[in-house]
Amino acid sequence: MSFINWSSDMSVSSQQMDKQHQRLIDIINRYHDALEAGVPHAQLMTIFKEVISYAVEHFRDEEREMEQHQYPNLQRHRLIHQNLTQRIGEFVSAMDKQQPGVEREIQFFLKSWLTAHIMGIDKQYAPYMVKAVTA
Numbered sequence: 481m482s483f484i485n486w487s488s489d490m491s492v493s494s495q496q497m498d499k500q501h502q503r504l505i506d507i508i509n510r511y512h513d514a515l516e517a518g519v520p521h522a523q524l525m526t527i528f529k530e531v532i533s534y535a536v537e538h539f540r541d542e543e544r545e546m547e548q549h550q551y552p553n554l555q556r557h558r559l560i561h562q563n564l565t566q567r568i569g570e571f572v573s574a575m576d577k578q579q580p581g582v583e584r585e586i587q588f589f590l591k592s593w594l595t596a597h598i599m600g601i602d603k604q605y606a607p608y609m610v611k612a613v614t615a
């Protein structure tokens with residue numbers, strides 16, 4: 481069974497963002513499966529780097545969408561993305577040092593990040609996504 485399953489209650493009322501969240505979940509599930517299968521450290525690092533680059537791309541697209549839909553809490557949301565990116569950076573150096581337990585720590589960080597961030601923070605912009613874009 482997957483580590484995380486996307487469900488419609490995770491929808492943020494934007495087809496593009498829902499698709500990106502699903503893709504993030506896919507990569508995170510792959511990280512989980514690889515960890516459970518006991519793959520070598522380097523392989524886990526490769527998947528983690530995939531999470532990072534896709535997350536960075538996602539944050540950028542999401543901020544652009546919020547901007548287009550004139551979401552009033554964009555600045556606050558941007559800061560939360562920056563904090564997450566910083567946290568991810570700390571994990572990268574811990575991974576580089578092969579710090580004991582970091583691989584599992586990342587697994588739970590990714591799960592709680594996704595569920596807490598999508599369900600709690602991203603969902604707040606959902607009502608603005610259904611409004612027409614004013615150029």
Ligand SMILES: [Fe+2]
Nearest residue numbers: 542597601602
């Ligand atoms: Fe977000």
Ligand SMILES: [Fe+2]
Nearest residue numbers: 501542598602
């Ligand atoms: Fe998001």
